[in-house]
Amino acid sequence: MNTPKLDLQDRVALITGAGNGIGRETARQMAERGAIVGVNDLKPEFVEAVVDEIRAAGGRAFGVVQNIASREGIQSAVAHARAEGGRLDILVNNAAWVRYQAVPEIQPETLERMLDVGFKAVVWGTQAAAAAMDPQRGGAIVNVASTAALRSTPNSLVYSGIKAAILGLTRAAAAELGARGIRVNAVCPSAVPTEGTQRNRNSERDAFRVARTPLGRLGTVEDIARGICFLASDEAGFITAQTLAVDGGVTFTNI
Template sequence: MSPASSAGAALVTGAGRGIGRATAERLARDGLRVVVADRDEESAARVSEGITSGGGCAEALCLDVTDRDAVRGAVQDVVTRHGRLAVVVNNAMWIRYKPFLDFTEDDIDGMLAVGLKAVFWTMQAAIAAMSEQGGGVIVNVSSPAAWRGMPGTAVYSAVKGAVTSLTRQASRELGPLGIRVNAVVPGAIPTEGARQIVDEAGYDLRRQMTPLARLGSPEEIAAGIAWLASEDASYVTGHLLAVDGGILAS
């Protein structure tokens, strides 16, 4: 599969582990120079080193996506050094699951900061660069929780619902600039981070909810993101690609 551009960089946030890591690895295999962005500097470095040792092009970036100025500066630096920002993947998220009445202001502020405001900051920075270069691709990460609520996911559902709406809105506004904006909708993916907040009983429930009767892998989500970022999807924008084992169809 050809990447979105034969030259240029892909910035992946939250790329130190899980879906972000798999996405960085996949985009590197597709020929892009990947900027592995994560607030955990050591995790970003490990992923970057793994990619380069395998023959890909990557570099680590310690980045707090909630810092608008830092995001803007990071994107400008990538463009200055590499000439083209071909793809941005907004994967970073901070999650808390609780009963509705137990959510605190800190919980809500934290999830909104990483899950929604940071998506705005990254998109704003990317738009400035991509509009000057004649286009690019932005891929956001939504969730079935934007459509199907589960106990404890009130804030997560609200955040991902907002990301879903933003994706569709931005596709209309940015299309004339040559910028495609889509989102992937992952199903139940037992990543390292997810296992810290979802126990085996929770994953058993998710298996039962999934028509394919199994959990997904980060690599399967990365494949969907890679397709949205590729020339094969050059006429696709405003799309929500469910890679969920059929959860949304059930």
């Protein structure tokens, strides 16, 4: 494989929720850039498919089948990645479980599951990764948030709240872990077509989103993965505590 820009040669990365969508594409792109990629997902068949795809293209990857919706689960995933790769350089907190509900319809079980996967796993993953990363080499943590953390729509109270909390967590972790050479940043994708977002999309809604986006199209998983790879690479070596909106300009414009 040819090594493209944003070299991640021999870095060991763990990507949560990498069985499809943004996580899967991030795993592919990191492997193309030379990383040794730990592909995490709850479903073994998803993990196997991504690992096989990366290896078939000449990359290096290993599977981490694990439910990361608990402290023990994400700790186990991080330990697995460190043992498999011999070290840990990059953690991408990408996994999420999402339901959009109006305020009167929010149920305790929905709230708890979204918090477990979307927020608590990021807290415990950051804790575990910081302990696993070599203090001499440091490392990079990239949290996948959302433009819903910056501007919101109806029926997204829990989702928007969790993603906004991720931005605060990112800044706080960057402040604390910077002395150890660990950079912590966040990516905020706009609406991106993936398997997981299909239920909330239709042609009329997509057309509306395109019309409001200065660059005149929806984002892709490739767009988001490139932003994640950049923040994980040495090209972003003096960037930490930042939020990168990969959204075609829609968040901070009004057209």
